[in-house]
Amino acid sequence: MDWQVLLLDIVLMPLLAFIVGLLMVLMMRRVRARLERRIGPPFFQPLYDIIKLYGKDIQISHGFIHDLGIIMVVGGYITVEMFLPVPGFVGLAEKGDLIALAYLMMVPMLGMALGVGQCANPNGSIGISRALTAMLGYDIPFVLVIVAVAAMYGTTSLPEIIAIQQQGGMATWGVATMPVMAVAGLITTHVMLAKEPFETYIAPAEIATGPMVEMGGKFMGGLFVVQTFQVYTAGVLYVTLFLGGGENWLVFLPKIFAVVFIPFAVTIVFPRYKAGEGLLWVWKWPTGIALLGLALILM
């Protein structure tokens, strides 16, 4: 019985993540459109895009590693979703903890680097080097957030963190007990989502969307799927660590949408940093704030 529940969980969790992620991508595009005084895409637009991209008749693969890279990107995020507890689903979250999750979240980026390498497109290589630079930037405040969370709750297990916050009520939420860390976490989320001013590795007008430069058709479809997972993971992780998770989906959904709304809304007013400037900014501000937060917690 137990393994059947587990099997159901690990099938349904990525599926749910995909559906919620589609809605988040729709929100991202609609918010951007409204702020630019446009109408924005129709409701099913993210789904149309993905089906269209997977329905391409002819497309070129650059070789085995190119194919393998995209499988690693999509597969990496599917695995991440299995480790991310949401209301009603635990999945593998009890088997792995926050540190395992942080490792798994790196796999897609490395898969992308692998796949893009074989494309032999200079724009792709520049994009990947920038993406890994950006990862070097945001991983430091991210690790500090993990350390702070572990110090605060005395555990790195995500279901336990949720349980502690839900039993104690709003006063024990991460955002109340470690507000400085919550700010650092929010900025890190923004950088992780690669929104302006940190979209150095996408940069459509500069390096032609960087790692995605040679990705057409089904490869691009995979990346569109990954985009849904990416925004979903960022939202769910933040809510789990700082906003007490959710007792049910009615409470949970508004929280995760509110969290990702912040980067989506503020991104539009920014231009783009250079790769080095962005890195320095991330090492200066979110890292500094996170260090301050950590000091406050440990004192």
Add this chain to the structure above:
Amino acid sequence: MSDKQISIPVAAGTGGSPYAGVFDRLIDFCRARSLFLLHYCTGCGAIELPPAMTSRYDMERLGIQPMATPRQADILLVTGYVATKTLKRIILTYEQMSAPRYVIGICSCTVNGGMYWQSYATVKKLNEYLPVDMYIAGCMPRPEAVITGLQQLMDRIEAGRADAWRDYYRRYDHYLGKQQALFGKHWQTPSDIIGEARQFDLLGPDTLGEHTTLLEQYQQPLEMPSTPVFGHGRDVPEDERS
């Protein structure tokens, strides 16, 4: 396999089952509602696209959005006059796009040369060199006209009738002949159109012919950095130089 191919016409029918074409219809439905544009904006028509995209006319509400590279794009939008030098780049770009791919010629210049009719360096009819799905005439067409044209293309895609891209594979010899007439017998692109036609079962009666024979005769291996396809380093024989 014999040399002579017997063509058996296969009608696109449901084959008796009411669900037979459901998946194809779903994909056509989605294709018509999600179009990624690649602008080849070297002509003056490009100036009409920013208003068509931004808040005044907002193409994204129809599912149309700009993309940065040919690999990602569905529509190649050629806005305005096409010089012979430009055409080389347009063909390279077009052949990199993943099919189904569509070409739209905007402005009079792509239709008949427009005000560049007497220019020695300008291509007059774009559809001699590439399979053009739709022309939007005007000098320049207003954003309303551009969007109306795109909507007509969307209707054709949804009905499954926008398949000019197949024509490029089926009649490659014809298109290649026109390209060779313009660029010389050494013309080649990095994309292997004949190989793709074989791979994806798109060989037509005119895929291979005298022009593709000429191509094979002069084709150079691609992975050679010392001999670029075109540009400064290309080794052009004396009789070709002009």
